[in-house]
Amino acid sequence: MARFIFITGGVVSSLGKGLASAALGALLQARGYSVRLRKLDPYLNVDPGTMSPFEHGEVFVTDDGAETDLDLGHYERFTGVPARRTDSVSSGRIYSNVLEKERRGDYLGKTIQVIPHVTNEIKDFLRIGEDEVDFMLCEIGGTVGDIEGLPFFEAIRQFGQDKPRGQCIYMHLTLLPYLAASGELKTKPTQHSVKELRAIGIAPDVLVCRSEGPIPQKEREKLALFCNVRPEAVIAAQDLRSIYEAPLAYHREGLDQAVLDAFQISPAPRPNLAKWEDVVDRIMNPEGEVHIAIVGKYTQLGDAYKSIAEALTHGGIANRVRVRAEWLDSELFEKTGDVASHLEGYDAILVPGGFGERGTEGKIKAAQFARERKVPYLGICLGMQLAVIEASRNLAGLTDAGSEEFDHEKGERRFTPVIYHLKEWLEGNRTVQRSVADDKGGTMRLGAYDAILAAGSQVSGIYGTLTISERHRHRYEVDIAYRERLESCGLRFSGLSPDGRLPEIVEIPGHPWFIGVQYHPELKSKPFAPHPLFADFIRAALEQSRLF
Numbered sequence: 001m002a003r004f005i006f007i008t009g010g011v012v013s014s015l016g017k018g019l020a021s022a023a024l025g026a027l028l029q030a031r032g033y034s035v036r037l038r039k040l041d042p043y044l045n046v047d048p049g050t051m052s053p054f055e056h057g058e059v060f061v062t063d064d065g066a067e068t069d070l071d072l073g074h075y076e077r078f079t080g081v082p083a084r085r086t087d088s089v090s091s092g093r094i095y096s097n098v099l100e101k102e103r104r105g106d107y108l109g110k111t112i113q114v115i116p117h118v119t120n121e122i123k124d125f126l127r128i129g130e131d132e133v134d135f136m137l138c139e140i141g142g143t144v145g146d147i148e149g150l151p152f153f154e155a156i157r158q159f160g161q162d163k164p165r166g167q168c169i170y171m172h173l174t175l176l177p178y179l180a181a182s183g184e185l186k187t188k189p190t191q192h193s194v195k196e197l198r199a200i201g202i203a204p205d206v207l208v209c210r211s212e213g214p215i216p217q218k219e220r221e222k223l224a225l226f227c228n229v230r231p232e233a234v235i236a237a238q239d240l241r242s243i244y245e246a247p248l249a250y251h252r253e254g255l256d257q258a259v260l261d262a263f264q265i266s267p268a269p270r271p272n273l274a275k276w277e278d279v280v281d282r283i284m285n286p287e288g289e290v291h292i293a294i295v296g297k298y299t300q301l302g303d304a305y306k307s308i309a310e311a312l313t314h315g316g317i318a319n320r321v322r323v324r325a326e327w328l329d330s331e332l333f334e335k336t337g338d339v340a341s342h343l344e345g346y347d348a349i350l351v352p353g354g355f356g357e358r359g360t361e362g363k364i365k366a367a368q369f370a371r372e373r374k375v376p377y378l379g380i381c382l383g384m385q386l387a388v389i390e391a392s393r394n395l396a397g398l399t400d401a402g403s404e405e406f407d408h409e410k411g412e413r414r415f416t417p418v419i420y421h422l423k424e425w426l427e428g429n430r431t432v433q434r435s436v437a438d439d440k441g442g443t444m445r446l447g448a449y450d451a452i453l454a455a456g457s458q459v460s461g462i463y464g465t466l467t468i469s470e471r472h473r474h475r476y477e478v479d480i481a482y483r484e485r486l487e488s489c490g491l492r493f494s495g496l497s498p499d500g501r502l503p504e505i506v507e508i509p510g511h512p513w514f515i516g517v518q519y520h521p522e523l524k525s526k527p528f529a530p531h532p533l534f535a536d537f538i539r540a541a542l543e544q545s546r547l548f
């Protein structure tokens, strides 16, 4: 039976609760425990699949095909435990389950209320797979006091009472603002936040305080006294140079010890942090640097491509180099047509996934530049589709090649669709069907699918195997009908779905490194196990940098 750690936040949002949860998970693993991390989000969307990535950050896709919160990406990157559909839930999902049950008559005519019906639904969610691990870490999104969050806080309070004493603890993350004028760290917002938490019946066992600098002993004691926690359980979380320092930094501050103490686990097993020491050593002491251009839409910056930014860092870790990634707006050179002046000087070019036509002509130019100038190119999902369009237009003579996606958007036929809308495919032995009208969340080819790599291809060498499993999130697909035509002009379809119908990978033999993949390799990369494609892409970029 798992022990539960509930992680809440107060004072302000964006304090790095997800990161703190993930780092704690990694520290418990380092002491030999098994863990699973979960996110409970108070918003009313049923899942983040339809939420704008610019508002909410990247949609992280799990092996079992769920579109989830980007925090699940952090969890996976720190613990290596593949997230599942049942590791993320929103108020929307909880309410929709409750209402579905009500319509079915499951509640036998009772009046449906937040307590107990909604809270019971949340608690049922928390119990899923509780026998599988030593520790279940459950992060509650938002901050204490938010209206939507209340049912979650009430549910975790009840949960602690339902379980035997000592099986659940509460960890609260707050901010200690520094007032330069008086030279003080202020504890009052934290006191108020804890007061709010206690008013709804939750007394935190561990307090994690974000602050710019160390917490002086005096403030630590004050926090302990006023917030009713032990002084050793007041953990300072200072700003870090790299997120991957978090496990070691939290360990130095005594977070894992405080958590084990709260569970009264004694003696605590000793931690083995060698893996994290190596990762941090590689990040802090790089032996070189590469410059990567990520060509996207101007608005798609930052968190919208969190996993790609992290996977590039992991590629750097593998090669002991610092990766300087710069985001370029493809519309920049769409207007001027002058791709070279923007892309010259980069050691490699990455075109990430995306939706919609805007900006694609510029990305196609970037693919052409990379192909012709022999600059390493990694095309992911849309980035692969655009590389195929580029080759179709400029190598295979299909000058009007394009994607059905763009025609659908405009409502008119303008392109020869080398990329078409996929309406039927195999998921294991099951046939999945979709219609053109299915264009909202959850209707894509989602989650892990196998691909078979061609023996002797560049990718088979990189992966070191001929069967891979990678995560997908797309509606459109390269049309295999163009294979022969494109292969006769120099492209190689080096990875296919097991039934041979769906192109998964294209590469250009003779080019130093030109690979397009229909899936999202970035979702499976970890700092201690960099994804082979990203590791080799950065290696190729390093080689390219030495040519100058």
Ligand code: GLN
Residues within 6 Å of the ligand: 352, 353, 354, 355, 356, 380, 381, 382, 383, 405, 473, 474, 475, 476, 477
């Ligand atoms: N828009 C493309 C599709 O739906 C690519 C999606 C992506 O890049 N994730 O197929």
